[in-house]
Amino acid sequence: xxxxxxxxxxxxxxxxxxxxxxxxxxxxxxxxxxxxxxxxxxxxxxxxxxxxxxxxxxxxxxxxxxxxxxxxxxxxxxxxxxxxxxxxxxxxxxxxxxxxxxxxxxxxxxxxxxxxxxxxxxxxxxxxxxxxxxxxxxxxxxxxxxxxxxxxxxxxxxxxxxxxxxxxxxxxxxxxxxxxxxxxxxxxxxxxxxxxxxxxxxxxxxxxxxxxxxxxxxxxxxxxxxxxxxxxxxxxxxxxxxxxxxxxxxxxxxxxxxxxxxxxxxxxxxxxxxxxxxxxxxxxxxxxxxxxxxxxxxxxxxxxxxxxxxxxxxxxxxxxxxxxxxxxxxxxxxxxxxxxxxxxxxxxxxxxxxxxx
Amino acid sequence: xxxxxxxxxxxxxxxxxxxxxxxxxxxxxxxxxxxxxxxxxxxxxxxxxxxxxxxxxxxxxxxxxxxxxxxxxxxxxxxxxxxxxxxxxxxxxxxxxxxxxxxxxxxxxxxxxxxxxxxxxxxxxxxxxxxxxxxxxxxxxxxxxxxxxxxxxxxxxxxxxxxxxxxxxxxxxxxxxxxxxxxxxxxxxxxxxxxxxxxxxxxxxxxxxxxxxxxxxxxxxxxxxxxxxxxxxxxxxxxxxxxxxxxxxxxxxxxxxxxxxxxxxxxxxxxxxxxxxxxxxxxxxxxxxxxxxxxxxxxxxxxxx
Numbered sequence: 001x002x003x004x005x006x007x008x009x010x011x012x013x014x015x016x017x018x019x020x021x022x023x024x025x026x027x028x029x030x031x032x033x034x035x036x037x038x039x040x041x042x043x044x045x046x047x048x049x050x051x052x053x054x055x056x057x058x059x060x061x062x063x064x065x066x067x068x069x070x071x072x073x074x075x076x077x078x079x080x081x082x083x084x085x086x087x088x089x090x091x092x093x094x095x096x097x098x099x100x101x102x103x104x105x106x107x108x109x110x111x112x113x114x115x116x117x118x119x120x121x122x123x124x125x126x127x128x129x130x131x132x133x134x135x136x137x138x139x140x141x142x143x144x145x146x147x148x149x150x151x152x153x154x155x156x157x158x159x160x161x162x163x164x165x166x167x168x169x170x171x172x173x174x175x176x177x178x179x180x181x182x183x184x185x186x187x188x189x190x191x192x193x194x195x196x197x198x199x200x201x202x203x204x205x206x207x208x209x210x211x212x213x214x215x216x217x218x219x220x221x222x223x224x225x226x227x228x229x230x231x232x233x234x235x236x237x238x239x240x241x242x243x244x245x246x247x248x249x250x251x252x253x254x255x256x257x258x259x260x261x262x263x264x265x266x267x268x269x270x271x272x273x274x275x276x277x278x279x280x281x282x283x284x285x286x287x288x289x290x291x292x293x294x295x296x297x298x299x300x301x302x303x304x305x306x307x308x309x310x311x312x313x314x315x316x317x318x319x320x321x322x323x324x325x326x327x328x329x330x331x332x333x334x335x336x337x338x339x340x341x342x343x344x345x346x347x348x349x350x351x352x353x354x355x356x357x
Numbered sequence: 358x359x360x361x362x363x364x365x366x367x368x369x370x371x372x373x374x375x376x377x378x379x380x381x382x383x384x385x386x387x388x389x390x391x392x393x394x395x396x397x398x399x400x401x402x403x404x405x406x407x408x409x410x411x412x413x414x415x416x417x418x419x420x421x422x423x424x425x426x427x428x429x430x431x432x433x434x435x436x437x438x439x440x441x442x443x444x445x446x447x448x449x450x451x452x453x454x455x456x457x458x459x460x461x462x463x464x465x466x467x468x469x470x471x472x473x474x475x476x477x478x479x480x481x482x483x484x485x486x487x488x489x490x491x492x493x494x495x496x497x498x499x500x501x502x503x504x505x506x507x508x509x510x511x512x513x514x515x516x517x518x519x520x521x522x523x524x525x526x527x528x529x530x531x532x533x534x535x536x537x538x539x540x541x542x543x544x545x546x547x548x549x550x551x552x553x554x555x556x557x558x559x560x561x562x563x564x565x566x567x568x569x570x571x572x573x574x575x576x577x578x579x580x581x582x583x584x585x586x587x588x589x590x591x592x593x594x595x596x597x598x599x600x601x602x603x604x605x606x607x608x609x610x611x612x613x614x615x616x617x618x619x620x621x622x623x624x625x626x627x628x629x630x631x632x633x634x635x636x637x638x639x640x641x642x643x644x645x646x647x648x649x650x651x652x653x654x655x656x657x658x659x660x661x662x
Contacts, residue, residue, distance in 0.1 A: 056565075076565070077565045078566070078567075078568050083567075084562065084566035086562070088557070090563035092564070103569075103577075107573060151563075
C-alpha cells in the first residue's frame, strides 16, 4: 500500500452551536505515510481535530481540509475513504466477526471471493483467524478492538483514524496492543492520525506528536523533541514529569538554586530551570553540587522515585536506581548535567538537534 | 501475535465467577424469604387481592366458556371459531389491530427517530401535541374521528362544497382504523424517542466511515438497534387495539369488533357463556402479544450485561 497521501488542514476551527469553541483555527499537515499523534487533556480539541479530518465535523467557514491534492472539506465521512477505530470498539452487534470485517468490502461491492480473501488477510494480520464465526458479544475487550482494527484496514483506506482506541482496556493489554498497532501501522504505511491522552502511547506510536491545549496546538514535533525540548511548561508537564527549579541568581555560568548550585551558562537570566526526574543524578552528599534530604521513596520495580527536599517550595522528583534503599531523612547529593536543564524561552542551541518546524 | 493472552483468559474466568456469585446471591435471597414469616405476612394483602379479583373470577370465566352456547348448542370456545359471526368478529379485529400496529410503527417510528435526532424551535410543543392523544379515552378519540369524517365532519362539509355530496368514513372500518391509529401513534413515538436516546452514535459513524450512506446506515445499524423497541411497541399497539372499546362503541361501526361482540352478548342477549368464551379468547391473544413484547424489551436489556 504505497500510495499513501498527505493530509493538510488550513485554518480549521470548530465552534459549536452552543458558542463553545472546541478548536481555534489551526494549520496542520500530516505527511504521507506518517503517524501523527494528537495528545492532550480532555477538552483540548484533539478529538474535534480528528473528526474534522474524518469528515464527522465540518470546519467553521474559512477552514479547508485536503487529502493529497484533493479538497475534501465538503465531503462527508462515507466519501472520504478513511478507516476509523473508536474507543468503545463500535462493532455491529447484529453481525459476527467476519461480517463486521467484511462490512466495508461489501459496501464497495467486491466479489464474494475477494471479500473472503481480504477478510482472511486482515484477520491473520491482527491475529484473529480462529474467531471468524464468533459473535462480537463473545469477545474480550482486546479481541473486540482487534476486530475493529481489522474492519478499518480491510477496506485499505487512504487514512486511518484512531480515537483513543486503547483507553477502555487495562494496562497490560494496552501496552501489548499499542505495540501491535505500531507494528501494523509501519507495515501498512498508511497515513494515520491517532488521538490519545496517554503520553506513553503518544511517544511509542507517533512519528510526530502534536500536544494540544485549549483548542490550540501547543507544540508539534518528534517524540524526542517534545520530550527533551518542550516549548512551554504545559508541554513539559504534560509529557512526563518535570521539576521546576527556582533560580536565585547567576554567576560565572553557575545558577544559584535551593540546596546548592547548577552549572548552565545557557540559562543565564532565566528565573526557573526545568529538568526531568531521570536526568537528576544521585551522588555523594559531601561533593555533589546540590544536597538535600530524602522525604519519601516509591519503589517502581525497574527504578524508584525519590522526593528530595532541598529547601525549595516543592521537593524535587528524582528517578534513582532501584537497588539502593533510602531512609526517610537521609542526606543525598544531586547533580544535573548542563544539557539536561531546559527552559521554554531558552532553547538548546547545541548538543542536540535543533527544533525544526 | 498470539491471541488469548493470559490476561484475557483471566477476565473470561472472572466473568464466569461473577455469574456464579449472582446465582448464589439469588439462592440466599430466597433463603431469607423462607426464614422470615414477616415477609410472607406482608404479601397477604397482595395475595388476597390476586385471589379475589383475578383468580376466582377468571377461573369462573374460563369454566363458563366450556359450557354449551345457548343458541348453537356448541361448546362456547368452539362456537368462537365455528360460528361465522364470532369468527368474523375475531378475524376483523385481528386484521385491524395488526394493520394499525404495522402502520403506526412504520410512520410513527420514522417520526420518533426524526424528533429524537433533530432540534428545532417548537419541538417540545410538537412532541406534547403528538403525545396528547394518550390523555384521551376511547370515547373522545371516536368523537374526534366523527368530527373529521362523520356526517357533519370536516371532510363531509368540504366535499359538499366542492362536489355536492357528503364524503364520510367515520362509521366504516376506515374510521375505526383512523381512530386506532390515532391513539397508537403517541405510544410508538414516545417509545422510539426513548430508544433513540440509547443508540450508540459511534456505530453509525463506524458504518459511515466504511462507506455506508444514509440508507445503509438505517438498514444495517439503526433499524437493528431499534428493532426490540419497535417490536415491543408494536405489540403494545396491537394489544391496545384488540381491546379498544370506547372508540368502536362511539363510532357504532357496522362491523362488530371483539370487545363490542362481548358487550352485546353480555348485555343484549344475556349470553354469558359466549361472552366468557370471547373474553378468554381476547385475553389469551392479547396476553401472548404482551408477553412477547415484554420478553423482547427484557432481552434487549439483558444483552448489555
